[in-house]
Amino acid sequence: MSDMTNDAQNTGWRGLTEDEVNERVEQGLINQSDISTGKSVKNIILSNILTYFNLIFLIIAILLIYVGSYRNLTFLPVIIGNIVIGIVQELRAKQILDKMNLINAPHSIVFRNGVQKQILSQQLVKDDIVLLSAGNQICADAIVVEGNIQVNEALLTGEADEIEKISGSSLLSGSFVVSGQCYAKLEHVGNDSYITKLTAEAKAMGSGEQSEMIRSINQLVKWIGIGIIPIGILLFSQGYYMNHETMQKSIVSMVAAIIGMIPEGLYLLTTIALALSTMRLAKNQVILHDMKSIEALARVDVLCVDKTGTITEPGMEVLEIIPSKVNSQVIKTKEELELLLADYAISIPDDNATMHAIREYVAAFDTNSKKRETMEVIPFSSTTKYSGISFSDGSFLLGAPEFIMREEYPLVLPEISTYIKNGHRVLLLGKYEGTSLKDGLSEKVVPMGYIILTNPIRENARETFSYFKEQGVCVKVISGDNPETVSEVAKRAGIEHADQFIDAGTLDTDSKLASALEEYTVFGRVTPKQKQKLVQALQKAGHTVAMTGDGVNDILAMKDADCSVAMASGSEAAAQAAQVVLLDSDFAHMPNVVIEGRRVVNNVQRSAVLFLVKNIFSILLALLSLVISFTYPLEPSQISLISMFTIGFPGFLLALEPNKNRIKGHFLKNVLIKALPAGLTDVLAVGALVVCGEVFSLPKNDIATASTMLLSVVGFMILTKISAPLNPFKNGIIIFNILGLVFCGIFLHQLFAISEMSNICVLLLIVFSFAAESLFRYLTIGIEKLDELYRKIRQKKQ
Incomplete structure (x- = not known):
């Protein structure tokens, strides 16, 4: 290690006493900020409860209770279940991530009561004396009190140049140490630090860029949220004032349309999918x-x-040290080179893998007493690719041969080319013939020897x-x-x-x-x-x-x-x-991370198709009913039944399946292309069924039940299509949900407003079911052809 680190206990820095630390903690001068990258427990609970759509659900629940339509409150258990599951899964994910983040939390070397120790950076207080080395992120605003470091402030200022910091220089939190080592006194901590104020400004400007999937879902929800209120008001007005329906019927029809427009489970599905993936990855470190x-x-x-x-x-090791034959008069033996390297390793403050390997190598030599007196030190910089030290007997450089030798690099290349070709890293130790290292390499460098390092694959x-x-x-x-x-x-x-x-x-x-x-x-x-x-x-x-x-x-x-x-x-x-x-x-985890990401996006995208089919159908049928002036035919409980077995359960079960397919295209476009054929099929089939019902003067309850069954048929069509290729797991999902729907239709028919249908209504249901299958197939082919044509035209333009 370097002098500064070896003599850490003898630097004279005692730091704060425990009483002084406690006093500052009581005053709130601790390095903790109110800004957190993760949600608190309170935020998780509130963000799942206090949503725009939950407010809509509350209002429509009150309206249904007002008109005494208690049967149509079947959507409430689903909404409450969504909220509870969302909160539980987010809290579980938070618990696991908090434990993992604690392991990975930034630490700092601090002096307390004259003792050097490592603590969490958030436990630091104002006026603490900390030791900063290459690779450390500066945890609070500070002033250098001893030492010399190079700092990069690009993450804060955008300037990528390395800035030298000497005694008395200010250090900004959020920047990082590129090279060197110093002692610094903390000046502004916690909420008063530069990085915290900058973060607060950024949060005030917005939550930042989101993933395409989340951004697309937010756009979808935003559009639906804007349109849902005026459509609902128009539907109620049409039913009550124009079609002269009862207050109860008008409200029930309006609520059914609104519930159909809300993708109530899509947010939950996305939240759970991300939370489960986060937990799975956390368990894999x-x-x-x-x-x-x-x-x-x-x-x-x-x-x-x-x-x-x-x-x-990550670790490196020195394979061997070779004296240079280009200027053999400077150092004649390998032993002389090793002693010089030992003095260099003790004196340089660099704390990186390369210097660790060199120090480990020279530890075998007698390095208890340094042979040379240090006059000037230039820590390693990733920009210059070398470090330098001026001893009493000359200035020496250690780094990349081509950067140190420059135009004379071809002279030393024959000596090291074999090692380079074998994949070894080669450092050159050379003597600089200039007067000062700080002015750059303006004079000749005499090669003395090479340090051959190796990294195992x-x-x-x-x-x-x-x-x-x-x-x-x-x-x-x-x-x-x-x-x-x-x-x-x-x-x-x-x-x-x-x-x-x-x-x-x-x-x-x-x-x-x-x-x-x-x-x-x-x-x-x-x-x-x-x-x-x-x-x-x-x-x-x-x-x-x-x-x-x-x-x-x-x-x-x-x-x-x-x-x-x-x-x-x-x-x-x-x-x-x-x-x-x-x-x-372990870089080998990378495929698992990619696979987990594909599972989330592909499965959410597939399940989003199911949710969007219902939304497209409900919006278009609502608009159609406004144009043709018929009352929305379905009840909320019937929408809940369809959603449960053709959207909710299948969507969540499919999201659990492994999915390694590469993600292609844009999320929203992919979802719309697959959902649009089924949504159009639904609205055309149900719209035609309602018109036929009017022609044949069929009871509205019969039409509502037939519409529910017809929507279920189309729902299982799209479920089967997006599940392709089918396997036992997917077949099991489809069969389970068909049986669930049949069970509820037979044994819970009153709860879900499923009534017996007349013979002519059954006949219409069968006819429109076959017609819907053909319509769905041709609409799917047509929309896919249009998309293919659009892509070809776009490619020609590009």
């Missing part, structure tokens, strides 16, 4: 910071991965990347390492076209970068800003991009990606910035 990420990952067609920690194991890497290849997901490897080295590692991991690599240093314009994405798979020597631009270029080309990483150099790209995945073993800042965190840092 996967945390979702953002619920939309599960859908984004399911839609991903380009996966950007870093080499270290993703393709390879993850055992299941080949299997994981093979899965993505089968699913049509293109993998791009974006790394800060030598492109040839990264290419070799990618080939060993089984990544397709891994032999097509390029040095990102040659991509000095956005156009070059965009064109390179079409040609190359592996990008080496990529700076953090370039990683971000690569992700943005892929998105501009119409791709859904996921970015995985574990270091601070990945954060900018992760923030811009459609979905970001972090390894918990990597940088704390990266884990906090990501939407998905793999707690055990």
Whole structure:
């Protein structure tokens, strides 16, 4: 470890006493904010109870009670059940995620009573002295009191340049340490910190972007919510004033139409599907910071991965140290090189996987007393790709050979090319002949030796990347390492076209970068800003991009990606910035996350078709009744019966089925194309049945019962179609719901307003059922043909 860390107990920083900490806690000067990314228990309960549609249900329940139509309150148990199930599932998901988030919560190294210890960042108080190292996210506004660090504030200010912070410099919460190490005194904590105020402003502006599925459902509900009140008023007015129905009949008909328009179970279905998936992933050590990420990952067609920690194991080890023969007069033996490296490792404050591996290697040498006096330190930067130290006997650099040697890189390449081709990482230790390291490398660098590091490939890497290849997901490897080295590692991991690599240093314009994405798979020597631009270029080309990483150099790209995945073993800042965190840092979980996302979106999309059929039918039949001036033929209890066995139960049961199909197209469009034929079939068949009933002067109860049966027939038609291909599980769902409907129709006929029908009404039901089957089939073919034609015309235009 570095001097600063080794001598942590002897720095003179005592920090706050327990009494001072308790005093600040009582004053509320603790690093906890009122802003939370998750819902509280109270919010979960209220968000499930206090909804617009629940208010509508309450009003129509009061109206039905007012007119004494108690039988038609059958929808209430379903609504109450929806509310209770929604609350229970969300609370269960919250309980599991809270436990997992606690494991992954940000921690800080703080000084209390002269003792250095690690605590949760939210337990810090004002005036605490904390130790910040590379990879840490700054947890509260602070002032540097000792040390020197490089900070990236891009997540706050948008400026990607690394900013040097020395004693007296201010640190903003939410930024992260790129390199170096320092002690800082916390100045503004909790609600007073910069990141909390920024978050509050963002929340005030809106809840942010949502997934396409949630956004589509919200749009659907919004349209229905706007139209439901005026349509309801018009229906009541027509029935009561124009058709001279009784108050009871007018209200009952209006309520039936309104209940048919409300997708009461769709929100619940979506909530439960997401909650169950979240719990399943949590049990597999996967945390979702953002619920939309599960859908984004399911839609991903380009996966950007870093080499270290993703393709390879997070840990590194030094394979060997080799003196350079290019300038052998500087250091003559391997032992001299090892002692210099030991002094370097002790003096540099870098706290990354590379330095951990080097320190572990040099621990075997006699490093208790350093041989050289440190004069100047330049921590490692992902932008410059090197670190530097000035000792009393000269200045030395450690980093990427091509960045340190620059134009003279070809001189050392023959000595290291074999290691690079074998997929090893090579660092060069060189002597700088300039006077100061802070002014950049303006003078010659003399190569002294090479540190050969190795990262073992993850055992299941080949299997994981093979899965993505089968699913049509293109993998791009974006790394800060030598492109040839990264290419070799990618080939060993089984990544397709891994032999097509390029040095990102040659991509000095956005156009070059965009064109390179079409040609190359592996990008080496990529700076953090370039990683971000690569992700943005892929998105501009119409791709859904996921970015995985574990270091601070990945954060900018992760923030811009459609979905970001972090390894918990990597940088704390990266884990906090990501939407998905793999707690055990096992990249092999990625296929499971994708499969879970596909299960949710595909199943919700399929079930949404069932809900939308009822909505389309009810809205169109309501409008038809207003135009032709007939009273809406169905009762609320009959709508409840149809919804229960052709929508509710099947929708929820189908949502439990595994579904690995790749998601294609837009959610709302996919749902409408499948729901529209059945919805039109329903309204045309029932409308014709009502007209025939008027012609033959059939009792309205007979027409209502026949309409209920006809809607059930069409309901099972669409259920069978969207369940294709059928299997024993799906057949069981269909048979179970048919039997349930028959049972209720026979034994609970009074509750659901099912009456005996006259012979002519039965005959009409049979005729219209066969006609509905043909109509549904031809409407389905016609709408699918129109959609295909539309896509062809659109492709020609593009």
